[in-house]
Amino acid sequence: MPFASAKGDELCEFEDVMNRLAKRIESLSAGNVRQLSMIQKRIKWLKARLETQEMETNEICKELEALLKEAGLDQYQTTGS
DSSP, X not given: OOOOOOTTOTTGGGXXXXXXXXXXXXXXXXXXXXXXXXXXXXXXXXXXXXXXXXXXXXXXXXXXXXXXHHTTOGGGOOXXX
């Protein structure tokens, strides 16, 4: 929903910037939804593999590390992992 100010309103000079900012936020949000969906699918796949014990421990660790990196959470890993 675009931002619209009333004529003569002192905010009208910021209307274009605010609309571009709103579009950028919407785009980032859509990207986050896509990324979370992909991560959810990979976690479900990993869970299924773990339940059937088809993966070695090192494979599990590599997959989890890749997921953390893709989500931008790899900097939060604890030492010794």
